[in-house]
Amino acid sequence: MIEEPAPLRIARDLRRPAADQVAAIAAHPTGFVVDAMGGAGAMAAGIAPLPGLPDRACGPALVAGNRPGDLLGTLAAVAFAEAGDIVVAETQGFQGCAAAGDRVLGMLKNRGAAGFVTDGPMRDLEGVQAVGLPVWATGLTPNSPVSHGPATLGLPAQVGGVRVAQGDVVLADCDGVVVVPFDMLDRVIAALDVVAQAEHAMDAEVAAGRHEPGLIRAMLDSGDGVQWV
Structure with missing residues (x-):
């Protein structure tokens, strides 16, 4: 037999990154940030902005771990949320009821x-739109959750295929949700300058008339890796 878990476990250290680290990430689109992390770090494509709400937010992750159909961890996040936080509410991908409502x-x-991200659906769309807080979710359902637990606050969770830990920076826009791990922030911020310069340079070349990718032209010119059939 195992010991019954406590209904709610809360991390003693609800760490958050420095404001200038958040601002440095917030200055870029999600695509740039993913490229600065080597091409990964985005949640599953099904987690998208709800309509009628702002579609951009960036802030420290306040992680609420919930079992399917439960929102006790999310309610704890409400009690501990600070200005600028993005609550990331894990539902273990459960689609049978709403993760939260208006x-x-x-x-x-x-x-x-600053925002709310979940791997489940939401409810009360008109009320949510009236609130105006940006939300990324898998869709909508009127079914209600319960608040029994067990649940966690401030402990790591798996949301949309991505591990999210307390104090990671969450950047969300119309393309999706990206998580920058706390211990990678300075490295990613430094890489973002290089990524942004390259992206802007390519944008200028395409706008000026560039009509083919350099990689394909190099392969065709050299013959390496190309087989004509």
Whole structure:
């Protein structure tokens, strides 16, 4: 037999990155940040912005771990949210009921949260739109969750195929949600300058009339890796 877990486990250290680290990530689109991390770090494509809401947010992750159909961890996140936080609510991908609704989001906005991300659906779309807090979710359902636990706050969770830990930086826009691990922040910020310069240079070349990728032209000119059939 195993010992019954506590209904709610909360990390003592709800760490958050420095404001200038968040601002450095927020200055770029999600695609640039993914490229600065070697081409990965985005949540599953099904996690998308809800309509009628702002589609850009960036801030420290406040991680709520929930079992399927439960939101006790999310309710704990409401009580501990600080200005600028993005609550990341794990549901283990459960699609049978909503991860949260308009009243939860209203309280988060009152606490100054910057956004809400979940791997489950939401409910109360009109109310959520009235609140105005940016939300990324898998869709909508009117089914209600419960609040029994066990749940966690501030401990790592798996959301949309990506590990999210307390204090990671979450950047979300119209393309999706990217998670920058806490211990990689300075490295990614440094790489972003190089990525941004290359992207802007390529944009200028395409705008000026460039009409083919350099990689394909190099392969055709050298013959390496090309077989004509």
